[in-house]
Amino acid sequence: MSLSELKKTHPDHWKMAAAIRILAADAVHAAKSGHQGMPIGMADAATVLFEKHLKFDASAPDWEDRDRFILSAGHGSMLIYALLHLTGYKDMTMEEIKNFRQWGAKTAGHPEYGHAKGIETTTGPLGQGISNAVGFAMAEQALAARFGKKVVDHYTYVIAGDGCLMEGVSHEAIGLAGKQKLGKLIVLWDDNNITIDGTAELSDVTDQAKRFKAAGWSVFEVDGHDPDAIDAAITAAKKTNTPSMIACKTVIAAGVDGVENTSGGHGYNIKDAQLEQMRKFYDWPYPAYEIPKDVADAWRAIGARGATERADWETRFAALSENKQGEFKRVFAGDVPNRLSAVIKRLKKKISEEQPKMATRQSSQAALEVINPIMQETIGGSADLTGSNNTLTADLGTFDADNRKGRHVYYGIREHGMAAAMNGMALHGGIRPYGGTFMCFTDYARPSMRLSALMGVPVVYVMTHDSIGLGEDGPTHQPVEHLAISRATPNTNVFRPADTVETAEAWELAVTSKSTPSVMSLTRQGLRTVRTDHKNKNMTAFGAYTLAKEVAKRQVILMATGSEVEIALDAKEALEAEGIGTRVVSMPCWELFEAQDEKYRKSVLPGGSVRVAVEAGARQGWDRWLFGERGRAGRGAFVGMESFGASAPADELYQKFGITSEVVAKTAKDLLK
């Protein structure tokens, strides 16, 4: 449908969509940066979605059963800002729109989760939103199975662009959604055939309809400027038992002379004269940031439309048993059950008494075996390494189309898609996701792991086989730099527990977190129990603590994590035998140690000793603990990896790479010379 036809046939729609278009163009023009092309092109589809389908109540943006709307093509952020403003979300004022992309504004360059209500997830890195959406749709199904369809029954809508669909993660997401038959996931593809470099065909000739069908999706193809066609497609999509993709054929920057239908229309590029011409084209004589009353009222009515539906929902919710209501509220608040602390303590006590030799990936399973039964909100999974990552506990069952009560997901060989889906589940609320892969494949999941941290969602990454200790699989599978990678990332708790006790403590912290993701760095190889004196207190919560005090006068402090703690203990024994007082500090979580007050930190790492850090990974970051923040701690040295690993049995690798108690003891003695 040509825009002039649209104007004639749908005059009310025309005005409402124009409000979005003009707001987007004005805000980008004012900021001298941003992207008006997509909001202008998709304004018709978005208007139909919000007007006719999206279940929401702008006055209650946290309503748990709202439909979720995800702008996967996050660069078109003005589309969502305009929609939130127009429909009356309280915190999306016109002042915020005027401050688009300025310091402190809720209207960041890309939609940032937490900046304003209605932004369900942070997007911008392409492919993430559509992949988060799979997690949203899974969460909806899981919660519906648990709490009933009367209180959980909503759709997840996505607007995605060519970029989202070219990114590899979209393949993983689409495959997972197709397998999981997520019928309430509906993706609107902004099929404008334009990318930054030019027409999409410059780089891609994929038949997206065929591609989605191959993955088990229903596909609809419509004119993205025809409100009736869009409406009909969404209506049909809602009825399918498969996820749906609606290809909306649109014109980028439609109606803007000179850049319409070109890559020039994508980003900030509109001159004053073009803005003026655009206003004429859209019959919009109003100055920037002014919305005429009739249009404003129509949009406000859409924002208020869900109030009745929500009231009905409240009634249905009130009809749930008190117990169920409490549990529903608890899981959406992200609170842990009271019993958690007790079951963790019991496990710790048992382990400290029995002192088993276990790989910490098995310790992790032991912790999950006591956590999962009392935290029904967990959904575990693995990227096709279930038996290796030890993520499946006895009571979980498999989450799939036939069993939405199942709580373990076979994610397939999709580390990135898994991480993105976990973000989506956590963002949806009511679910606490964890998922496993080999630690080396942090690399595959990185874009989503960074977003967990940036958004502050408490996803737990179960990263097993965390060093050369994985042995024969060799350097492609042996992490070296991956602890450094996660530690360098802000707002990420990296746990590297030394035994089952620390692992249980780490899990307690991870599932208690409300705003920080956790990375569990876990061994393939067996480790002895080093926490042999039971303490009720969660020592891992301190980040680092004195595991073994010096006997002779302290000359050396050995710092270690995970599998290297037992090496440090052995080195201590050798040093003490020579009369060299040696303290061993276990440092399972740097970030939590850094958060302690200076007094505590100094009590664990006092001055006046030489320090040796030992970890089977890259040195990077350790200097902070060797020398202190300003270099006043004195001398120190590091024992660890300086290169990639190799393929051989684990014990041999530790010998060959010189990560042994002998080397640690010698290094300490050299420093004392």
Add this chain to the structure above:
Amino acid sequence: MSLSELKKTHPDHWKMAAAIRILAADAVHAAKSGHQGMPIGMADAATVLFEKHLKFDASAPDWEDRDRFILSAGHGSMLIYALLHLTGYKDMTMEEIKNFRQWGAKTAGHPEYGHAKGIETTTGPLGQGISNAVGFAMAEQALAARFGKKVVDHYTYVIAGDGCLMEGVSHEAIGLAGKQKLGKLIVLWDDNNITIDGTAELSDVTDQAKRFKAAGWSVFEVDGHDPDAIDAAITAAKKTNTPSMIACKTVIAAGVDGVENTSGGHGYNIKDAQLEQMRKFYDWPYPAYEIPKDVADAWRAIGARGATERADWETRFAALSENKQGEFKRVFAGDVPNRLSAVIKRLKKKISEEQPKMATRQSSQAALEVINPIMQETIGGSADLTGSNNTLTADLGTFDADNRKGRHVYYGIREHGMAAAMNGMALHGGIRPYGGTFMCFTDYARPSMRLSALMGVPVVYVMTHDSIGLGEDGPTHQPVEHLAISRATPNTNVFRPADTVETAEAWELAVTSKSTPSVMSLTRQGLRTVRTDHKNKNMTAFGAYTLAKEVAKRQVILMATGSEVEIALDAKEALEAEGIGTRVVSMPCWELFEAQDEKYRKSVLPGGSVRVAVEAGARQGWDRWLFGERGRAGRGAFVGMESFGASAPADELYQKFGITSEVVAKTAKDLLK
């Protein structure tokens, strides 16, 4: 075809394939780790490929025009080790097979490039091989266009598994290959319907044939145990003008009782009795590692088959002009032309004289403008940010199906696929690839970037918009931890040049490298020229150097990289004005500085001063330079990022995050107190 039928109808083939199967089973059994399932399942297809199609000469494994064979499903490494041994590759002795997965063996857990001839690329991290293959096929086309089909005319064959096809990077690779119409790329998919967790349907229901067709591929579906069908499919695939996927329906661990056709057959799991039963099934009465003469001879004949073809090729090569022969040899050796040094010096001199203010991404383009015309082996590209990454120079033209002489690739929104393809091009030989994206999207390309480093291929990553200096796009696009990520990775040169002169020097080093990838960290924002005294010497080659000497007696050393060098210079000016002698050290490449001798390093960073490092990124790693390797350098402090960034104009962000000359000067003075 059932295996018993195969045995009857193809007795010679049966024996030859059995040799692979038994070798794989024996080696995995001996190592007590590894994966026999895939080699056993794909032995028939691999035998046909090597016997009837693969153009190679085992006695000349570096023959530039050989067909490339890539085992994307790298866990099945015994398949390629067996093939290389059987066909007579000199360095793949039976001793190596016996030492499968042991220290020092060429037979690592996964195929490692450089360990033995015939291993074209390192695989194991799934999806990488098939994505490298796209680069191999592009390289072949580019070199054929340049040097003629008489000397460059070969196929690229891949064996990929379900894991490779589920990984997101495969989507990017398949899309790129389809768009590029890489007709000489042929993928054999081991369609065994088994993954580690169970049947593939547990996690995926994608119709792979439809999926590949949607991306513009030709698809063939065959019984993977029927030699004639495989042969016919490969023959047909070779004739298409599109890339081809041959779905080979196979049985994992075929013929091994108890684990055949189950995930139990995937990895090490075969007991002695099963090995014995398997030997009977395959009529293989020979002890481990013994190959009967008739079978050995037949395989050796295959390895020698290409000798004639190669001799013909040598004749054709000799008929090229001397100039062309020399150029061909030069680009395959990875040598730079003699003129390189002169053109870089000329550019540096011009810049030092004119002292322009430029973003280093523009500086990078300026360097490429002088490099590309004299190094016809470069192939540049960008993941849909060509104008932002400044990767396209005047003379390149677009590489596509209609113009194989073009040297700039529109990779699309496929950072990971781009990186993997670049690895493939570099591994093919004759091409020096570079490709751009925003530095933050290092995350998307990480798995392939790590493999560049592990394999030692000199790919150049052009990472622009390298800090909060990118401004309004906000924290999703602002790297914070990404310098740390690349620096933590072994064998990676991370260049963060301060101006055009350093950028030109960095490029000279990057295109001269033969075994180390380079990451170029480049600004969006304009920087002033800091190297105003022309020096012929490449100062960046030292990794760090004194850019501005102290005037008053030295009390402070300021260390900085990239956009923060000018901040350090301003701080120096302020400090010197107060009589505090201050040295500014520019550190464009830590790795090269670390490689200098101690004397040089001490001359740049002498003791006895306080040190302040300034970089708009995470602190991690800087302590090494602040305090020295063993903490003897004294006091120091860091000025940089402690959190994610924000969305606002760049200058404002530098102020808000406290990365200014005032803060640097104050930090230094505080340390002096």
